Amino acid sequence: MAGSAGSVCQTRRVFGVLIRIDSVTKRYPDGTIAVDRLSLEIPDRSITVLVGPSGCGKTTTLRMINRMVEPSEGTILLDGKDVQQQPVNALRRSMGYVIQNAGLFQHRTIVDNIATVPRLLGWNKHKARARAAELMKRVGLDASLAERYPYQLSGGQQQRVGVARALAADPPVLLMDEPFSAVDPVVRKGLQDELLRIQDELGKTIVFVTHDIDEAVKLGTMVAVMRTGGRLAQFAPPAELLSNPADAFVEDFLGADRGIRRLSFFPSAGLRLLTSPVVAVDATAEQIAARDTAGAPYLLVTDLDGRPLGWSEPGDLTAGDVRPERLLPHGRPFVAGTDSLRAALDCAVLSPTGWAVAVDAGGRVTGVVSQQAIAEAIRGAHAEGRADAAADAKAVR
Amino acid sequence: MNRFFDIPSDLQHSWLGLIGLHLREALLPVLAGLVLALPLAQLCVRFRWLYPPVLWVTTVFYAIPSLAFFVVLIDYTGQTELTVMIPLAVYSLVVLVPAIVDGVRSVPQETLAAATAMGFGPVRRYAQVQLPIAVPAIIAGLRVATVSSISLVSVGMLIGNQGALGNLLHDAQIYNRPELAWNSVLTTAVLAVLADAALVLVRVLLTPWMPSGGRGRRPKPAADRPEPAAPALKDAAR
Known part of the structure; x- marks a missing residue:
């Protein structure tokens, strides 16, 4: 992550x-x-x-x-x-060394490229190749590429080989x-x-x-x-x-x-999320009316699993007749806790309502937060950040 | 047709014997040239200032007619095969030295830096990285040197029947048998084509890592292979 x-x-x-x-x-x-x-x-x-x-x-x-x-x-x-x-x-x-364009040995197979330094260090061929195979897995290369030559790989794959080759002797x-x-x-x-x-x-x-x-x-x-x-x-x-x-x-x-x-x-974990402006798609008229009084100018409608569908003005919602296609888009939600304040702010700025939608790792809504609330959190984080930075600087010295 | 292969006895060889002799006189000089060119080229790569003068000297040698070489050498090596082979070896340098230098220089900077950074010393780096990657360029040079050497052997006839298949040209004249001249020319040409094909095969076997098409190792998309008409169109465009 x-x-x-x-x-x-x-x-x-x-x-x-x-x-x-x-x-x-x-x-x-x-x-x-x-x-x-x-x-x-x-x-x-x-x-x-x-x-x-x-x-x-x-x-x-x-x-x-x-x-x-x-x-x-x-x-x-x-x-x-x-x-x-x-x-x-x-x-x-x-010391492992990784260079721009990978600098692979074009005349050697991928597995032999990765095994280069172990072989220089005198490992036997079998052990060096076993180590190379292990590293291919570690850097996310399919084992079927082992006997290929560099020209048969994409630039990104070649660079992975470059990283694997640098790690081969565990420097x-x-x-x-x-x-x-x-x-x-x-x-x-x-x-x-x-x-x-x-x-x-x-x-x-x-x-x-x-x-x-x-x-x-x-x-x-x-x-x-x-x-x-x-x-x-x-x-x-x-x-x-x-x-x-x-x-x-x-x-x-x-x-x-x-x-x-x-x-x-800065983590988004400290944001105070509001759950009151969130209604399910099958909400009754009373539920909608109750949410209306929560003070948010918009209500977020979720599907029956709790995933966001879109925003609506409270007056536009009719119980039993919520049409998702008529809702305002909710933009890209942020994952509460895992994502940073930058992601939360981005989400709020992109949302047509000015409110950001927070979800859990499974994509279910955990609450909503306004731009104002995010701005407050940023001010708080900066104050904390200054104190932390001073402490960090001391620790590094 | 029998007369075509009926080699006059003054040549002291059968047709196949002449072919063997011809190949020996043509290929040994190329081999000697390669042995000489490898260290010479390495010096040129290492000391860049050396390359232009070396290139200049090999070109001047190439410009010396073989007859002039023979006149000088005959005092030392007599009317022997060696007198024919020494100029041929010297001539091959004009092709082989630049081929090896270009091949070794064509190794990408990143590859060299990576080799150094992984702890290859200069000798190991040369033998295990630079030379193998230069193989296609070296063999390209060898092909030109070999074909040219096979055709040049014939002049050996000028110093007393040391020209192998070329001697047939002389006999065609003195015995008034034009079919011997045809034999000489055609056999020499076929030898050159076969030697060239053999070198191409060697390269294919030595460089399974080359991306170029037409090897049958990996099917290439048809678009990579030029249409037969394409070269003709290119010519027309010039």
Whole structure:
């Protein structure tokens, strides 16, 4: 459920620090500076996103972690040990790597692609293939694809293979370089949700590079916003980033509707739902009259199972003769508790009556709520959010 | 028709014997060229500045007439098969080096980066990733080099009957038997076509991972195969 369109982006737990980037600079022979005195503490067992415009040094930073690029100055510590003191191929085999367009070996079958690192580590063929088959299942690939070649798979499937290949030797660290930016938005959303699900199961330390701030906010436990010239603009949890951008650059990069997007981090559980304006389709005249006095300008009509049919003005309802086709549309309901305030607000804004319909996981109406009530909840959440953010910031430090 | 295969005794070979000789003189140089071209091409990939001069040198070698080669080599290797094969090996480089360089360079950047990131050292990456992916390009080069080599062997007749099937051309002249010239030309052409087909077969067997159609491994939609008339239409459009 984590990460699906409207649901609340949970604050994921942060453990220790696994990767410490300590005032690292990368200067190329021609004088260009890709990364400029960057310091970052990448927390254990969580997703840290490096985000920024092209040329901000985010990919260079990622590649310095597995030494595909060597820093000019500064050190990078992995679990307390300087990566530059470690044998390079062994270091790389201990980190999964996922790249844009997957970068699969086109001359090897899917199962052999996934088994690459285990084979490099000297596993026997049988064990490596068994492990590959297990991972195909984990990333949602059908077992029948095992003996296919990469060209026979769609872009999204290839990217799943890329993720499976990176996970094959069960490395503690996963480096992901714009892995989902070459697939279409629908597939990308699926891959993001899948990544969050896998992360919930496996708890890897993931460093994720993207230029897409929405992706960063959705996936990141911590988000590092970088600016052109390879400097860190802000390093914060996504909710804090949205509420407290460090400067004009970050604010600009976040885009115009950051206030709305921030609502994704607030649960709808606290909304007070009204059940009085809800009537069943077979309601009697007395029931309708009783609902009428509840103070809501509209009544929500449900079918006999409790699923929403539509809105009506109380005076337009005749007992025994409710015609669903004459009701006002109810829009897309939100799932009370699971969905965020953003989903609830969206629902109210889209509803012709200005009221949002709350349902349970089975789609049955649990109540209705007005725009005013949602706005009140948002004000309350912001007040709470400020207190939480302060506490979070302390905890991370 | 009997006279067609009646090979004059001065050639000291039967018709089939000449074919064997011809194949040996044509294919060994291509093999030697490949062995030489592989490391040369790898150097060109690794040090980009080396590629233009290497290409220039192989082209200049290709421009030297084989007769000139023979005049120089004959002092060292005499009137032997080797004198014929050395120029042929050198000629094959002009096709093979660029074919291998282009093939190795055609490996996508992401694939190379992924290989490096998974802990492939340079040698392993070359042998297990770059070279296999370059196989189609390398075989395309081998096809041109092989066919050209099979046709060029004939000039060996100029240095004392070292031209295998080409020697028949000389005999056709001195014995006034034109059917021997036909035999030489037709047999050489058939050998070239068969060698080419064999290389295509090798490629099909080595690259089950190639998406292109017409392999029978996976039925491709009809739209992928050009209509027979399509090339003709293209020509008309030019």
